[in-house]
Amino acid sequence: MDTLDEHEMSGRYLILGNITTHKVAAVQELIESRGYKAVYLPPYSLFLSTVEFFFWPKIKAGVNRGCLAATDSLSARITESTE
Numbered sequence: 001m002d003t004l005d006e007h008e009m010s011g012r013y014l015i016l017g018n019i020t021t022h023k024v025a026a027v028q029e030l031i032e033s034r035g036y037k038a039v040y041l042p043p044y045s046l047f048l049s050t051v052e053f054f055f056w057p058k059i060k061a062g063v064n065r066g067c068l069a070a071t072d073s074l075s076a077r078i079t080e081s082t083e
Helices: 002-006 025-033 050-063 074-081
Strands: 013-016 037-040
Touching: 025 037, 050 074
Parallel strands: 013 037
Antiparallel strands: none
16 A cells, blocks of 8 residues: 555555455554555456456466376476466
């Protein structure tokens, strides 16, 4: 929020994941005390998550293209999937 404050963004909405730690009173109070409003994503929102919608299927397809040989590594397969 410090960066947002530097750009005079108070009064804007902060979009947060729908997890317990984002919803505790202390977090909500901090957000509101700084002049922001919290909005929570639905519990599972694939269509709102760019990483899950576009990037993850590409990684899965690359990793699942076949069994890993003894000389292959999972990290190399993941890297190749992103190129």
